[in-house]
Amino acid sequence: MSDITLDLARMMVVRRARWTPLEIAFWLAAAAGYFLFPAKLVLLTQMLIGGLFAMSLDLLLGYGGIPSFGHAAFFGLGAYAAGLLAVHGWGEPLSGVLFGGLAAGGLGLAFSSVIAKVRGAAVLMVTLCIGLLLFEAASRMPWLTGGDTGLQGIDMWPLLGQFEFDLYGRTAFWYAYVVAFLLYLASRRYIHSPEGLALKGMRENHDRIPMLGVSTARRKMIAFTISATIAGMAGALLAQTTQIVALETLSFERSVAALIMLIVGGIGTLIGGFIGAAAFIWARDVLSALNPVYWMFWLGLILIALVLTARGGLVGALAVVADHLARRGPPR
Amino acid sequence: MIARGVIVATAMLAATISVRAEDRPLKIGWLMSYTGPGAAAGAASDAAIDVFFKTFGKSVAGRKIEIIKRDTTGPAPDVARRLAQELIVGEKVDFLAGMDYTPNTMAVAPLSTSAKVPLLIVNSATSGILAKHPFAVRFGFTTAEMAQQLAAYASKQKFKSVYTFVHEYEPGLDAEAMFIREFKSAGGAVAGSVRAPLKATDFSAYIQRIKDANPDAVFVFMAAGELPPIFLRQFKEAGLDPAKIIGIGDITDEASLPVAGDAALGVVTAFHYTQTHDSEANKEFARAFKSVAPDRPLNFLPVVAYDVLRAIRQVVEAQEGELNPDRTMELLKQIKFESPRGPISIDPATREIVQTVYFRKVEKRDGQIVNVEFASTPDVKDPGSAR
């Protein structure tokens, strides 16, 4: 490659890496949420965790073009790993998150070679089976996981030896916020790195990338492992902040919920997962409080309406609105 | 100027205080499954709330009763925990009540303890969940107490060998362990044991194992809901006699009994409530229930939910609306009244329910399939876990 093209490529990388107003707005709004909704901190925390999980799926789907019906396998494994660590006497939160990420990443690596081989709709089904397999395994090992009762007795030590996990969920909120933000930064770096660009290229044109001398299988394996690791860390955060792990963390429903959040937010935007998770979890909470029996009806209608009107998810819709406003110029 | 300001401020303060005394609602956080596999429990408890309001009115000791319903969506401890936390922190509830699945209760109980909010449990049947949580009281039953009763019944019937079949989760494991311990110590033999996961919908494999062992009777515990009737039908389809089943009442609960139909005829169960229970209190409750929910089957759930609300009412009245959590717990331990299921009280030592356990057989009466009581043991307490 000549120097000029290299410079050009570097410039493109830098340009693409610039923060959009939406990203900045989201992280500011999330922090503001702490002060605006002091009684809803647990919900806000679970939005951030859900967002992190959806973002991990975005790395896979939005950037790698690999869809998954079983991503909860990694989320749940991370949750159980961190939970078990705490149950067996090591309640330090940060190392627990790393441990959860490692466990999930390890499993991701183990399955990644299988995933790299299949394409298209079969990927959905292979990941679905991986998810169901892990769910079954956890359900059939109650001596380890607590089975249908869930993993109980998770006792967390104070964060950094200073901050107790309190009833209001204050510590839990900032803890989840910082971890999610750091992982967001890391993911941004990854997708804007040459490695990430190659991944994106692979999604755009699967057959041409190998001609450029890039191994698609290896790229896919790396992406899958990274995505699984982050999903595991999100699960670990949930385990530590709720101090319980339910079988449901491994369920098909959880995988589908992550997909919904991501599509609602906007695939391939990275921040879309967080925005989708916030919107979806918030809608579910409000609707189910208003009507505990029939809330699913309204949630379903909203999903249908979203698919029919807002292609590209909320991020896409917001971009359209912003574009429209920009063209009209600022109001005088 | 300053003096006027002080007067206005005092008046405003006085106004807020009087508002607090008179219009301060009594908030009850009500956690139940309104969607998902256990949705019938939520609907049944709603009917109980309606009966309660109709019978006792919507306020107690000058405080308006506000029941804040939240959907735990089935066995989802993390959801239950979040909702309970929001009810405590955000809504500042005076009581937490409801609760169906044991995992949810185990997730909520620690919050009730650290926030000192009394937790009145409608239906989580695992032994031992109250021990570490001084603000929790159980109004339902434990599978251990029912299993103990059934083991005694089995040995009285001179069954030599019994096979056990349970749902694989805490209440099921409790039931299995207690039955085996008690039945063996009475000289019986266990022909074999098999457990099914909560998600299984086809039981033919498990039933064939039972058939292979050819026991005198089969001890069964399954979570109440859509699965027991499927099990009973497949049991009969396999050519086995339903009269061989002795089980905990969930399997023939009145909400699912019509679905099981003839496949349930002859099944013997032990339980704390029977729709056909012959008492004035039950008839009265059944009438009120029918008037608020004409299409809903009357089973144990609304009865226990109703008892929980009555207990809350009693302890609030006794304190004249000024609640102190420690005093509330003292009063809850003294609860004793005639429920539609029979006389109930709370064991002050364990905060477990003390109640009559009834033995019932499924029969056809006037074309209806019903549980009919034929024997009972009074004042049964939770014997604790055998595991």
Add this chain to the structure above:
Amino acid sequence: MLGFVNILLGGIAYGFVLFLMAGGLSITLGLMGFANMAHAALAMVGGYTAALLIGKAGWPFFAAVVMAGLTAAATGAILERLLFRRLYQASELEQVLLTIGVVYVAIAAATYLAGPEQMAIGVPAWLDGNLSLGPVDLNRYRLFLIVSGLVLLLSLVRLIEHTTFGAKIRAAVFNRRMTASCGIDVDKLYALAFALGSALAGIGGALSVNLLGLDPNFPIKFLTELLIVVSVGGLGSLRGTFLAAMLFGVIDVVGKYLLPEIGAFIIYATALALLTMRPQGLVGRPR
């Protein structure tokens, strides 16, 4: 030994139940390539229609089952015209999101219309009870399911593979524009195919209620099983779906019988292994 024969028969019967429910999905998801998560919801429509007609209106069993198929077909056709049609060209994931929305609405609607409790379905007396063939006891209803499943399989294979209707659908899926330019009304064809898939869902739902039970959670409870059966079998192949359903049913029941501690683990492991070895399915050409 006799026990094992019974178990095998139980597994085969369970496989037929799965096939009855998955047959329709093999058309909408498999053949038409529409990621239809609402298939079990359509089966539920059939189940409730039959249960209510028999229970409340006193209809005879078979009339109710036929009506269940028609109602599900009508529901499917309306949904297709109103919603699904707009997304044939969209990504699978948008189809997933849309149909999940439909599932949510269906669950709430079923709760509203029939309550959260389980529904019973009355079957005619001659289908109730057991038939003794020597030492083997055969459940009449399961036998009836096996016969219905075989009839369904044969007529569907005939319809898709040996009629012009089937040829047109296969052509339209293969190359929509080319087919349209041959003067075939692809739009109408798709609507018909979707209605057919939904009708099968409805009939399968109605017939399986007696074995699997029916409550508003039905659309979620059996979704994963059906998805796996259709994809393990091979997208677009009815024979594949049938084969996979049999395999799934037998392995599931035999596995739970021999190793109840491991349970459904075996079946998912088998499915994973099969999908990795043959991503195109048991029956089906590599794409």
